Amino acid sequence: MTATRTILTASGFWLCVAGVGIAFLWHISVGAKAIPLATVWEALVAPQEGVFDHVVVRELRMPRAIFAISVGAALAVAGALMQGVTRNPLAEPGILGLLAGATFAVIIGIGWFELAGTAYVPLFAAIGALVGAALVWTIAGAAPGGATPLTLILSGAAVSGFLYAIESAALLLNEDAFDDFRVWLSGSLAGRDMGTFLWALPWFAAGLIAAMVIARQVTALAMGEETAAGLGVDTVRIKFIALAAVIALTAAAVSIAGPLGFVGLVIPHVVRLFLGSDYRLIVPFSAVVGAGYVVVVDIAARVVLAPIEISTGIVTTMLGAPVFIWLVRARL
Amino acid sequence: MRLLTIAAAVVIAAFASPILAETRTITDDLGRQVEIPVDPQAIASLDDLRLTLPLIELGAPVVASHGRISRVDSSQYIRSADILTGASFENSNIAFIGIEPVDLEALAAAEPDLIFTLVTSNADADQLQAIAPTVVFDEDITDRFAIYDRLAEMTGTEPRLWVLKDRYAKQLAQLTRLVDTESISIGLIEGGSDGAIAIEHTFGSLGRVVRDAGFIQPDVIEEIAPGGRAALSAELLPLLDSDIMFDTYRGDRAEGPENAHARMEEVFPGYCEALTACTEGNYYRIPRDEAKAISYNALSAMTMMLLTILSAPAPVGE
Structure with missing residues (x-):
């Protein structure tokens, strides 16, 4: 990497971080209640106890913006890792069954074991994501030709559909017990609680740190297993760490926001368009761009049809689906 | 034969x-x-x-x-x-x-x-x-x-309905005789969830009694079309502030007042501080099954509850 390119990349990174900062400020400045920008700023730098507008900014808008940043970064990095390790441009937690598995497990955990707001929610989500991924890979691996991008997508769709059917059956069989999940199931950041976020935080941190640490080896893996092995990469170990990181990030994101589709697909591809295939850049840039993306999408979810709010997951899916179709046409 | x-x-x-x-x-x-x-x-x-x-x-x-x-x-x-x-x-x-x-x-x-x-x-x-x-x-x-x-x-079954209506009319008359309903505002919340507060133009039997007795309701409730409901953003919570407020919990799910409180805390941490009704001890959490039901028995219960809360006690010594 030349010095000029390094400077450009670093500048680009900090520009993206600044962009996320601006999106964050925008996010906490808009809402159902019109609060002057000066008051928003005052709430940030000199909050006063008992001032309602300050409470709105600090207790309602800021947590939601922080959740959006965390979830966006997690899903984007999870998608980047999956695409790098599997060399599958369509890999992402939603398409390969991890989101469905995690969502299913959270429903079981909260709906039947009443684990809402506890440390077990991310754990349940992680187990679900692992089971979902294992099912998808096992089914795809058993297909003629093995786990190709196409068989992975098909088995991902089958596993997601199957788990969705069980969720629907549970909802129908006991509407009363599961009606708290309706909004969460559509992928929403509205009304999420800080307790669950704090329990998910270590999972976010562990996943992101692991992703950063293995980014160089993922670049090698993305060139092929033989090339990676030739470069001295312990491919089994890296794959294992990558899988653990992806599961941790997916579980944390699902615990907070439910299934937000396509974030892990769209962002790494956008980043790759500008930065090429070096995962030492793709991973951190995906984290930052993913964070900004979900913050902006969440603003749209709140204001486009105001005063009615639509779920953030609906917007990410509406934006992500065309990208998925384009990728299928271009890369399969 | x-x-x-x-x-x-x-x-x-x-x-x-x-x-x-x-x-x-x-x-x-x-x-x-x-x-x-x-x-x-x-x-x-x-x-x-x-x-x-x-x-x-x-x-x-x-x-x-x-x-x-x-x-x-x-x-x-x-x-x-x-x-x-x-x-x-x-x-x-x-x-x-x-x-x-x-x-x-x-x-x-x-x-x-x-x-x-x-x-x-x-x-x-x-x-x-x-x-x-x-x-x-x-x-x-x-x-x-x-x-x-x-x-x-x-x-x-109209004869039965007439009896129920007559009973309700008498209970309502007693309420309006003993309470200056037109000078008291009442805010009704079904409950909080997913960052919003569920409100209705007329929230079940409690809403019906509040309307029939002539209590003042917050504009944000009056603006809802008759029969309609709305999810009010938590940011607009103070618009519901009233002399008296009611929030509900699901008794049929073995919930209690603490569940209604927890839900509101989730929707708006420290919500009580933002409501005069709450800081002054006039925020009541009641079972939703009775409050929301479309029932003359519920109307009776709600009328009696309001009468109990709002009728002035007899001065000591008289």
Whole structure:
């Protein structure tokens, strides 16, 4: 990497971080209640106890913006890792069954074991994501030709559909017990609680740190297993760490926001368009761009049809689906 | 003798049939012309809270109802009916026909001669009509208590309704005699969830009493169309602040006031500080089954509750 390119990349990174900062400020400045920008700023730098507008900014808008940043970064990095390790441009937690598995497990955990707001929610989500991924890979691996991008997508769709059917059956069989999940199931950041976020935080941190640490080896893996092995990469170990990181990030994101589709697909591809295939850049840039993306999408979810709010997951899916179709046409 | 028997049967049939099958035509909220029995003997209801409960209160012959499955013990129950009337699937002849959507075969097995349902139900009116005459209500067209009136009229239980109305009128008169209702504001919250606060133009029986007694309600509630509901952003919570506020919890799910409090804390951390009603100790958390029900028993309970909270105590020593 030349010095000029390094400077450009670093500048680009900090520009993206600044962009996320601006999106964050925008996010906490808009809402159902019109609060002057000066008051928003005052709430940030000199909050006063008992001032309602300050409470709105600090207790309602800021947590939601922080959740959006965390979830966006997690899903984007999870998608980047999956695409790098599997060399599958369509890999992402939603398409390969991890989101469905995690969502299913959270429903079981909260709906039947009443684990809402506890440390077990991310754990349940992680187990679900692992089971979902294992099912998808096992089914795809058993297909003629093995786990190709196409068989992975098909088995991902089958596993997601199957788990969705069980969720629907549970909802129908006991509407009363599961009606708290309706909004969460559509992928929403509205009304999420800080307790669950704090329990998910270590999972976010562990996943992101692991992703950063293995980014160089993922670049090698993305060139092929033989090339990676030739470069001295312990491919089994890296794959294992990558899988653990992806599961941790997916579980944390699902615990907070439910299934937000396509974030892990769209962002790494956008980043790759500008930065090429070096995962030492793709991973951190995906984290930052993913964070900004979900913050902006969440603003749209709140204001486009105001005063009615639509779920953030609906917007990410509406934006992500065309990208998925384009990728299928271009890369399969 | 044989001829005599046949003749007797013909005579009985000639007189009995018109009585048994006597019908009349009504127009339901979908604009459908429905021929219903004048004196229904086996009624099925596809909504426990909004149809079965009123029918039970009216003493109508309900043979089948939509119901719920308890979160607590997985038993089947008719929401609000158990606590307001004592009726349940166990202690009555009412058959459980499922949660939403109901089991049409179970419905048919109950052999109803009249079916009541809501437009929001997932059951198709024409399919239901194949089982028995079906009347569809639309709460956007007919107010919930107006549906109650129509149920009484269609089931021939109007005398019972008049008694219930008379009782409510007397209780209401007592409330307005003892409380200066027009100078007190009351804010009603169904509950908080997913970052919003659920409010209604007229929140069940409690909302009905508040309106009928002439209490002031926050503009944000008055602005909702009659029969409508809204999800108010938590950011606008102070718009609901009133002299007295009520929030609800699900008693049928073994919830208590702490659950209503926890939900509001989740929606707006420190919500109590933002509401004068709450800081001054005038924020009450009550069971939703009684507050929300469309029921004259609930109206009684709500009237008495407001009277208890708001009527001034007698000065000490007098």
